[in-house]
Amino acid sequence: xxxxxxxxxxxxxxxxxxxxxxxxxxxxxxxxxxxxxxxxxxxxxxxxxxxxxxxxxxxxxxxxxxxxxxxxxxxxxxxxxxxxxxxxxxxxxxxxxxxxxxxxxxxxxxxxxxxxxxxxxxxxxxxxxxxxxxxxxxxxxxxxxxxxxxxxxxxxxxxxxxxxxxxxxxxxxxxxxxxxxxxxxxxxxxxxxxxxxxxxxxxxxxxxxxxxxxxxxxxxxxxxxxxxxxxxxxxxxxxxxxxxxxxxxxxxxxxxxxxxxxxxxxxxxxxxxxxxxxxxxxxxxxxxxxxxxxxxxxxxxxxxxxxxxxxxxxxxxxxxxxxxxxxxxxxxxxxxxxxxxxxxxxxxxxxxxxxxxxxxxxxxxxxxxxxxxxxxxxxxxxxxxxxxxxxxxxxxxxxxxxxxxxxxxxxxxxxxxxxxxxxxxxxxxxxxxxxxxxxxxxxxxxxxxxxxxxxxxxxxxxxxxxxxxxxxxxxxxxxxxxxxxxxxxxxxxxxxxxxxxxxxxxxxxxxxxxxxxxxxxxxxxxxxxxxxxxxxxxxxxxxxxxxxxxxxxxxxxxxxxxxxxxxxxxxxxxxxxxxxxxxxxxxxxxxxx
Amino acid sequence: xxxxxxxxxxxxxxxxxxxxxxxxxxxxxxxxxxxxxxxxxxxxxxxxxxxxxxxxxxxxxxxxxxxxxxxxxxxxxxxxxxxxxxxxxxxxxxxxxxxxxxxxxxxxxxxxxxxx
Numbered sequence: 001x002x003x004x005x006x007x008x009x010x011x012x013x014x015x016x017x018x019x020x021x022x023x024x025x026x027x028x029x030x031x032x033x034x035x036x037x038x039x040x041x042x043x044x045x046x047x048x049x050x051x052x053x054x055x056x057x058x059x060x061x062x063x064x065x066x067x068x069x070x071x072x073x074x075x076x077x078x079x080x081x082x083x084x085x086x087x088x089x090x091x092x093x094x095x096x097x098x099x100x101x102x103x104x105x106x107x108x109x110x111x112x113x114x115x116x117x118x119x120x121x122x123x124x125x126x127x128x129x130x131x132x133x134x135x136x137x138x139x140x141x142x143x144x145x146x147x148x149x150x151x152x153x154x155x156x157x158x159x160x161x162x163x164x165x166x167x168x169x170x171x172x173x174x175x176x177x178x179x180x181x182x183x184x185x186x187x188x189x190x191x192x193x194x195x196x197x198x199x200x201x202x203x204x205x206x207x208x209x210x211x212x213x214x215x216x217x218x219x220x221x222x223x224x225x226x227x228x229x230x231x232x233x234x235x236x237x238x239x240x241x242x243x244x245x246x247x248x249x250x251x252x253x254x255x256x257x258x259x260x261x262x263x264x265x266x267x268x269x270x271x272x273x274x275x276x277x278x279x280x281x282x283x284x285x286x287x288x289x290x291x292x293x294x295x296x297x298x299x300x301x302x303x304x305x306x307x308x309x310x311x312x313x314x315x316x317x318x319x320x321x322x323x324x325x326x327x328x329x330x331x332x333x334x335x336x337x338x339x340x341x342x343x344x345x346x347x348x349x350x351x352x353x354x355x356x357x358x359x360x361x362x363x364x365x366x367x368x369x370x371x372x373x374x375x376x377x378x379x380x381x382x383x384x385x386x387x388x389x390x391x392x393x394x395x396x397x398x399x400x401x402x403x404x405x406x407x408x409x410x411x412x413x414x415x416x417x418x419x420x421x422x423x424x425x426x427x428x429x430x431x432x433x434x435x436x437x438x439x440x441x442x443x444x445x446x447x448x449x450x451x452x453x454x455x456x457x458x459x460x461x462x463x464x465x466x467x468x469x470x471x472x473x474x475x476x477x478x479x480x481x482x483x484x485x486x487x488x489x490x491x492x493x494x495x496x497x498x499x500x501x502x503x504x505x506x507x508x509x510x511x512x513x514x515x516x517x518x519x520x521x522x523x524x525x526x527x528x529x530x531x532x533x534x535x536x537x538x539x540x541x542x543x544x545x546x547x548x549x550x551x552x553x554x555x556x557x558x559x560x561x562x563x564x565x566x567x568x569x570x571x572x573x574x575x576x577x578x579x580x581x582x583x584x585x586x587x588x589x590x591x592x593x
Numbered sequence: 594x595x596x597x598x599x600x601x602x603x604x605x606x607x608x609x610x611x612x613x614x615x616x617x618x619x620x621x622x623x624x625x626x627x628x629x630x631x632x633x634x635x636x637x638x639x640x641x642x643x644x645x646x647x648x649x650x651x652x653x654x655x656x657x658x659x660x661x662x663x664x665x666x667x668x669x670x671x672x673x674x675x676x677x678x679x680x681x682x683x684x685x686x687x688x689x690x691x692x693x694x695x696x697x698x699x700x701x702x703x704x705x706x707x708x709x
Contacts, residue, residue, distance in 0.1 A: 086652075131678035150678045151671035157685035158608070158625040160616025181660040188653050220667070227664035234657060254641040258665055265668035268675055312679065 024081030025088065031074030032091050038067035039099050046107055048459065053348040053548060055455030056104070057448065064103075068444060071095055075202055076437040079195050079423060089198035093180060096205050100451065101173040101213070110460040111169050114487050114541070116215040121492040123152045123164055128496075135496050144313040147269030148217035168215035175213045176205065178223055185230035187416055189237045190380040193425035200419035204412055206443040207363050209356060209450030210404045218405075221273035224266045226412065228277060228297065231259055232284065233381060235293045250292040260300045267304045268312070274305045275392040276409045282391070283384040290381070324395075344550025352453040359446030360407055367414040370421035377420050385413035456544035460489035464539045467579030471537050472498060474574075480529040482522075482536045484557055487545035488579075491537065499532075501525060504551040515553055518560040519567055526584060536564060539579035598639060602700035604632040605693025612685060625689075633692050634665030636699035669695065 042063035050059050075092045078084040104112050111117055122142045125133040131150070132143045142149055152164050161167075167174075183204060187197040213219045235251060251259075267274045281298035285291050309317045345353070364386075371383055389409035393402045422436050423429065429436065468490035471481055477497045484503045486492075492500060503514055503525070514521030526534055538561055547554045564570045564582045574581035608628035614621040638661050673691050677683035 126678070130683055131681055146678065147671045147675055150674040151667070153678070153683075154670060154674040154685065154688050155626070155629060158612060158629065158689060159622045160612075160614075160618070161622065162617070178663065181656060181663070185653070185657055185660055188656070224664055224668060227660055230657075230660060234653075252641075258637065258641070258661060261672070262664050262668045265671045269671065 021083045021085075022081045024077045024079075025084045028074045028078035028081075028084065028088055028092070031070055031077065032088070032095060035067045035071040035074060036095050036098070038063050038070065039095075039103075042067060043103065043106055048107060051456050051459070053346050053456060053544075054352075054453050055458075056107075056452035060103075060452075064099075068099055068448075069441060071099065072440050072444060073437060076433050076440065079199055079436075080429075080433050082195065084195070086194060086198070089194065089201075090180075093198065093201050093205065094177065096202065097173060097176045097180075100205065100447070101176050102170075104455070104459070105169050105173060108169075108459050109462050110465045110489050111165055111215070112172075112455075112460075113211075113214050113458050114489065114491070116168055116171070117489050118486075118492045119149070119216055120164055120168060121490065121495055122149050123156070124493060125496050126150060126153045127156055133496050137495065137499065139492070139495050141271075141316055144316045145217065145268060145270055147265055148220040151220075164215070171215035171219065172213050175219045175223060176208075179226060182223070182226035182230040183412055186226070186233055186412060189230070189233035190382060190416070191425060195423050196416075196419050196425050199423045200416040202440070203418050203443065204415035206440060206447055207359060207415060208408070208411055209359060209447045210408050211451055212405070212408050217270045218273065221266050221270035222408065224262050224269075225273050225277055225409070228259055228262050228266070229280065229385070229412075231255075231262075232281070232294060232297060236284075236290055236381060251296055256296055256300075259297050260304070263297065263301050264304050267301070267308045271313075272392065272405060274301060274308075275395075276389055276405075277301050278305065279391040280385055280388040280409075283388045284381050286384065346548050346550065346554075348453070349548050349550075352449050355446055355449040359443065359450065360403075362443075362446075363407075363411065363414050363418065366421055367417040370417035374417075374420045374424060377417055382413040382416050386410045386417065454548060457485075457487045457541050457548055460539075460541055461578045463576040463578040464541060465489040467537065467539060467574055467576060467581055468493065470574045471535055471581050475535055476533045479533040479535055482525055482534065483542060484538065484560070485542045485545045485549075485551065487541040488537065488539050489541075501528065504546075511552065514560075515556060518556070518563045529584075531586070534584040535573075536570070536582045536584065537579065538582075598636075598700045601632055601636045601639065602697040604628050605689065605696040608632075609686070609689045609693055612689065628689075628696075629666065629670045629692070631662060631666050633669040633696045633699075634662040634667070636696040637665055637669070638662045640699045640702055 042061050045061065046059050048059060052058050071092065075089075075096075078088055078092060111120070122133070122139060125136070125139075126146065126149050132146075133139065136143055155161075156164060180201065183201050184197060187200050191197060212222065235255070263274075263277065266277060278298065278301050281294050281301060285294040285298060367386055370377055377383065387410075389406035393406040422439070468488050472490060472493040475481070475498070478499075480499050480501060481491070482501045482503070483491060486500075486502050503511065506514075506525070510521065510524055512521075513524075522536075538557055543557045546552045546557055561580065565572065569585045570582040571585055572580055573583045605628060608625045611621045611624040638658050670692060673688055673695075674683070677688055677691070
């Protein structure tokens with residue numbers, strides 16, 4: 001027996017730590033499976049049809065919320081014990097991602113978000129045309145930043161899958177799981193403290209309400225952006241380590257080439273992310289000591305972006321150069337353009353918008369507080385990364401979404417600062433753990449309002465999808481398809497063969513005329529068909545979108561539907577419980593064939 | 594390490610062979626997805642790991658290699674697809690052959706040559 005090792009020595013370090021763990025860790029070990037079991041149990045009986053103007057918040061049962069609260073309490077218990085191993089923290093973060101992001105994937109019969117369907121349509125068109133899509137109209141922008149779409153086209157062709165719909169449904173949990181790696185690397189580049197690293201990761205997921213993680217080029221590019229940031233920060237860390245003379249000289253060439261390859265994929269996949277990348281590397285270059293590491297990837301990002309914009313994306317860039325230059329003159333309007341359109345929204349959505357703003361403001365306030373009261377964080381690159389996304393934010397409105405995009409890109413660094421404030425390394429916690437726990441619960445409370453409260457327009461039924469399949473596949477090529485909003489699953493499929501037109505995108509006068517008299521108001525839209533077959537499609541999600549966003553009066557779709565049903569020149573050619581498709585008959589309208 | 598390198602080097606050709614299976618066949622889906630999402634980046638990362646990651650050690654280095662392998666796989670696969678689509682010569686076979694060549698070359702290249 002004397003020759004055998006003690007049992008503990010044969011265990012892996014994490015398990016050794018677990019054996020010596022205190023009450024906090026053991027409480028967390030017990031709470032995790034209970035929370036996950038409660039969550040899975042809660043999904044057995046969810047009635048999506050009861051969803052109203054607060055989306056999933058209204059239909060998820062109490063057990064779901066108990067599971068989420070228990071998970072948060074369990075995480076706090078884990079964080080209260082310094083010996084909690086990485087594996088347990090990882091289990092909590094994965095469970096949080098599963099509860100927040102896999103719940104819609106498990107509950108919904110169809111892909112969530114109209115925009116995700118739009119991206120499926122682009123991939124479908126690129127597969128059919130073997131690359132660039134002719135007659136793409138407003139979709140031509142995707143021809144010019146095709147990285148994400150053509151990667152998916154390759155995936156479809158290689159696997160033989162007919163459509164990305166099957167895996168697109170799981171994009172949100174998958175993207176968030178993949179983000180764990182780069183987030184951990186970023187945080188590990190500034191501290192070795194386990195509790196701080198995992199608390200920052202938890203806070204990132206608890207505050208990421210902007211929903212840019214769905215099946216989209218921005219999610220793909222954001223994931224790659226975080227990988228570049230992780231590699232740059234790790235290289236900065238290596239370059240400062242004593243005795244690493246080679247690292248002090250900057251990048252090993254092969255490693256720099258790898259970073260440039262990832263940058264090339266970002267530049268060719270999305271318009272905004274390269275700007276965010278350039279801005280982040282530019283701000284990281286302000287301290288002289290960083291420049292040996294940050295300038296080569298910055299020069300690479302600039303050169304690749306310029307090259308792409310002057311070649312493949314030249315058409316889009318030259319068409320929009322005037323708008324881009326004029327928007328430089330109004331930085332405040334750019335940043336806040338998406339925050340001011342609440343006047344006509346449903347009361348519930350006004351409340352949700354204020355909760356989102358409150359969470360966003362609280363994140364930046366807590367990050368600023370950390371900067372003040374935790375002086376060591378000022379010596380890290382993270383405060384610069386919080387500020388970096390606001391430079392492109394001042395230059396362009398990005399369709400009214402800029403402030404939210406800037407928030408997303410600033411969030412990883414802001415989450416770390418908040419964690420540094422709440423869970424400082426090597427010291428007793430500045431406030432009692434119950435207070436921190438309430439704060440983390442409040443963050444999740446804000447997140448679920450931002451993430452789940454618009455679901456009445458984001459989730460679709462199989463019937464709605466069937467109606468869109470009918471109108472995009474069973475109507476003659478070159479048809480004009482008119483809808484009130486774009487909240488319809490698959491409305492843009494075969495966009496190269498149909499023209500789509502949304503009423504809410506028309507000018508104010510046209511919309512006023514539509515509201516006053518739907519049939520008379522439709523005439524200028526029908527005239528755009530120039531004799532082509534014309535269809536009008538209405539579905540439940542459009543009704544919800546109109547009400548929630550206040551783009552048109554809440555009763556508009558009901559009035560339009562009644563008017564179309566009674567008009568002699570409109571024939572319902574498809575109808576189910578959630579959608580209807582009308583064909584416009586020119587002969588009956590007296591226009592001639 | 595050698596076993597892993599040979600496995601990665603062969604992965605692209607196995608994925609190419611898997612495309613001979615019927616469309617949507619589970620084995621075909623599994624092999625091609627795993628290859629496209631992990632192997633090109635893993636091959637390149639393995640080739641450069643000895644020198645590039647010598648400064649890191651332990652778990653952080655393993656995490657870094659994993660993140661880099663995944664990000665590079667996505668990037669290389671996307672860039673190869675784009676290059677073939679933009680030059681209008683895309684076929685899945687050509688794309689997989691290009692990726693298989695890159696993967697094999699990176700996985701089997703002597704590290705002394707690459708790292709010099």
